[in-house]
Amino acid sequence: MVTKxxxxxxxxxxxxxxxxxxxxxxxxxxxxxxxxxxxxATLMQEGSSSPQLFTALSGMGLRYKTLESGERQVINFIxxxxxxxxxxxxMQEMGHSVDATTRMTLCVFDRKDLxxxxxxxxxxxxxxxxxxxxxxxxxGESLAVLGRMDGIERVARAFVMLFxxxxxxxxxxxxxxxxxxxxxxxADALGLSLVHTNKTLKKLRDLGVANWRNGHLDILxxxxxxxxxxxxxxxxxxRRPLI
Amino acid sequence: MVTKxxxxxxxxxxxxxxxxxxxxxxxxxxxxxxxxxxxxATLMQEGSSSPQLFTALSGMGLRYKTLESGERQVINFIxxxxxxxxxxxxMQEMGHSVDATTRMTLCVFDRKDLxxxxxxxxxxxxxxxxxxxxxxxxxGESLAVLGRMDGIERVARAFVMLFxxxxxxxxxxxxxxxxxxxxxxxADALGLSLVHTNKTLKKLRDLGVANWRNGHLDILxxxxxxxxxxxxxxxxxxRRPLI
DNA sequence: CGTTCCATTGAAGTGGTTCAAGTACTGTGG
DNA sequence: CCACAGTACTTGAACCACTTCAATGGAACG
Numbered sequence: 263m264v265t266k267x268x269x270x271x272x273x274x275x276x277x278x279x280x281x282x283x284x285x286x287x288x289x290x291x292x293x294x295x296x297x298x299x300x301x302x303a304t305l306m307q308e309g310s311s312s313p314q315l316f317t318a319l320s321g322m323g324l325r326y327k328t329l330e331s332g333e334r335q336v337i338n339f340i341x342x343x344x345x346x347x348x349x350x351x352x353m354q355e356m357g358h359s360v361d362a363t364t365r366m367t368l369c370v371f372d373r374k375d376l377x378x379x380x381x382x383x384x385x386x387x388x389x390x391x392x393x394x395x396x397x398x399x400x401x402g403e404s405l406a407v408l409g410r411m412d413g414i415e416r417v418a419r420a421f422v423m424l425f426x427x428x429x430x431x432x433x434x435x436x437x438x439x440x441x442x443x444x445x446x447x448x449a450d451a452l453g454l455s456l457v458h459t460n461k462t463l464k465k466l467r468d469l470g471v472a473n474w475r476n477g478h479l480d481i482l483x484x485x486x487x488x489x490x491x492x493x494x495x496x497x498x499x500x501r502r503p504l505i
Numbered sequence: 506m507v508t509k510x511x512x513x514x515x516x517x518x519x520x521x522x523x524x525x526x527x528x529x530x531x532x533x534x535x536x537x538x539x540x541x542x543x544x545x546a547t548l549m550q551e552g553s554s555s556p557q558l559f560t561a562l563s564g565m566g567l568r569y570k571t572l573e574s575g576e577r578q579v580i581n582f583i584x585x586x587x588x589x590x591x592x593x594x595x596m597q598e599m600g601h602s603v604d605a606t607t608r609m610t611l612c613v614f615d616r617k618d619l620x621x622x623x624x625x626x627x628x629x630x631x632x633x634x635x636x637x638x639x640x641x642x643x644x645g646e647s648l649a650v651l652g653r654m655d656g657i658e659r660v661a662r663a664f665v666m667l668f669x670x671x672x673x674x675x676x677x678x679x680x681x682x683x684x685x686x687x688x689x690x691x692a693d694a695l696g697l698s699l700v701h702t703n704k705t706l707k708k709l710r711d712l713g714v715a716n717w718r719n720g721h722l723d724i725l726x727x728x729x730x731x732x733x734x735x736x737x738x739x740x741x742x743x744r745r746p747l748i
Numbered sequence: 749c750g751t752t753c754c755a756t757t758g759a760a761g762t763g764g765t766t767c768a769a770g771t772a773c774t775g776t777g778g
Numbered sequence: 779c780c781a782c783a784g785t786a787c788t789t790g791a792a793c794c795a796c797t798t799c800a801a802t803g804g805a806a807c808g
Contacts (some may be wrong), residue, residue: 327649330735335649349642352635353743357642380631384623387630391623392595394637399592399600401644406570406578408651409696412795445755453652455797460756475755492573500596655763688787698765703788755804762797771788778781 264296265319265369270504272319272343277430278504279389288383289505295370299362306347306360313373315347317505321366322442326450327358336451338400339424339443342431345393345505351376364442371505389503396502408453411492413462416452418491421472425481426499441479466490507539508562508612513747515562515586520673521747522632531626532748538613542605549590549603556616558590560748564609565685569693570601579694581643582667582686585674588636588748594619607685614748632746639745651696654735656705659695661734664715668724669742684722709733 265271267290272278281289297316299305306312308327323340337358340346350356351373380387407419428439449459466472471487473480481487488495508514510533515521524532540559542548549555551570566583580601583589593599594616623630650662671682692702709715714730716723724730731738 325645327645329649329653331653333653335645335652337645337648348634349638352631352638353642357645377627377631380627380634384620384627384630387627387634388595388620388623391591391630391634391637394634394641395592395595398637398641398644399596401641401648402570402578402580402600404648405580405644405651406572408648409578409693410572410574410576444753450652456755457757457798458796461796464756687785699787700766700789701764707788749808751807753804753806756802758799758801760797760799762794764796765792765794767790767792769789769791771786773786774784776782776784778779 265367266290267293270319272431273504275343275431277499277501278343279501281504285385288386292371292375292379292386293369294372294375297368297370299366299368301362301364303362304359305362305366305368306350306356308357308359309355310350311355312347312350315345315351315371315373315376316368317371318342318344318346319367319369321362321364322440323360323362323364323366324443324447324451325358325360334450335453336447338404339427339447339451341424341427341433343504345390347373348390348394348397363447386505389505392503393505396500413452413454413458414465414490415492416454417448417459417462417466418471418487419493420448420452421466421474421479421481422484422487422491422493425479425484426497430499437481437484439479439481440477441474442477508610509533510536513562515674516747518586518674520742520744521586522744524747528628531629535614535618535622535629536612537615537618540611540613542609542611544605544607546605547602548605548609548611549593549599551600551602552598553593554598555590555593558588558594558614558616558619559611560614561585561587561589562610562612564605564607565683566603566605566607566609567686567690567694568601568603577693578696579690581647582690582694584667584670584676586747588633590616591633591637591640606690629748632748635746636748639743656695656697656701657708657733658735659697660691660702660705660709661714661730662736663691663695664709664717664722664724665727665730665734665736668722668727669740673742680724680727682722682724683720684717685720 267286318340320342325337325340327335327337346360407416425439428434433439445459446456449456463474471483473482485495510529561583563585568580568583570578570580572578589603650659668682671677676682688702689699692699706717714726716725728738
C-alpha cells in the first residue's frame, strides 16, 4: 500500500514547512513510486549516478564515505523526512554512499523529472536548494564538532542532535528513542576509535546522563547532556521543507 | 571600474560551465553592483540575514564558525569564483561568518532578486542548487579529513586542494601560489593546534615537499604531496557553474 | 554447540595538546 | 634614528586524550 502525499504522516509535523493542496498534488505527481529495502542494503554508491532520488518515509540509514585508506567516515544519520540523492541529481555523481540500517521505506522520484521541476515549479526548486543549504549548514556544524570538541562532547552532541531530529518526526517516547546503529557507526561519525567511543558511552551511563543499549537510547538528563554538548537546552530546531 | 559579466576574467576558465550570450546578459542584469572590502573586514556574520549575496571576483577570504567555547572552526577558504551567502538567501540566516583575508572585490546580488531568478531562470536556479551540492560534497570530504587523517595528511590535503583550486582560477605560477592566510587559520581549518600545525609545516619543508612562507606557498614535489594526502596525482577537479 | 558479530575492558604506546620562552618582523611615536 | 609594542612564527618540554593491541563475554543463528 503506497502512501499518498496527501496523507503523508510526516507532512503534518511542525518541523516541515506547510504546503497547500495544489502543492501537495504536484508532489504526488512527482513521486514515481515507493521503495522498501532491507536492513543492511546499500541504496546509493559513492561515485555512482543514480537515476532516482528518494525521501526517507520510515526507517533509518546512514551516509558515509569510504576513504582512500579504506576507513569509513559517516557523514550523517538518515531519519524519516530526509532527502537522499540531490548530489547525484544535480552534479553527475554522489559524493557518498547511503546504506539502510533498518528496513526502510522511501518515496521514489525520477531524476529525469528534476529538470521539469525546476522549470515548472520554482517553489519546489527553491525548496531543494533550501534543503541543500540546510545540509551544508549541518555539515559545517559537524566539522566544528570534529575539529574542536573532545570525545564526551562529541557523543553528547550526537545524542542531542539525534534526539531532537527524532522528536521532530515523532520517533521519541519522551526521554527515549530507537537508535538502531552500531557503536562502530557512531565512532565513524565522530572520528573516534570504537574502543574510545565505547568507553565514552560508559562514562555517560555512569554519569546518569544517557544510556544507549540494544538499539535504544534513553536520555536520562537532557539538560546535563546539552551542557556537556555545549548546547543551549532550548536551542532551536530549524524548520525545513519536505519533498 | 565595474567588471562586465561579458568580460569576466573568471568565466573563460575551463572549471566553469560555459554560458551563452543570453545567459551572460541575464547575469549582468542580476548583478546589482560591485563591492571592495579591506583585508580583515567581516563580510557576513553568523546568524545574520544579509540582504545581499556575493561572488568573489578577486582576493581571498575565509568562512568560519565561532563555537560556544569561543574557539573558531574554519569551514573553508574563499577563492575567486566562490559564491557567498546562499545560506542566508534561502534559509533565514547564515550558519557561519565570512571574513576577507586580503582586500577583496565581489560581485553583489540582491537577495530579493533571488526569487525572481528561481521563477524566471530555472537554469540559474539549477546552478545555484548545483553550487550548494558541490559545497556539500566538499564539506563531506573535509569531514572525512578531520575525522580520519593525521596531522601531516591534513596539511598535505589542504595544500593540494588549495593549489588545485587556485590553478583552476589562474592564481598559480607553476609550482607556486599566493596563500595569504595565517598559520592559525590553517590550524583552525584542520582541527589542529597552532603549535602542531607549525611543526607539521616544518616537516613538509624538511621533506622538500612544500614550503609556505611569507604568504606564498611553493609546491616542491606535487606527486609526493598527493601521496601524503592520499590523493591520486591526477585526481579530477569537478566543473561547476559560475554565478 | 560451534561460529559469528558486537560490546566491553585492560594495558601500553603515541600523536597530539598546552605551557612557556624566544625570534623576527613591522609599524609607531619620541 | 632608535626604542617599543604588537603580531606572527618558531622551538622545546611535559602531559594526556586518544589510539592500537589484545583478550573476554554475551547474544543470535544455522
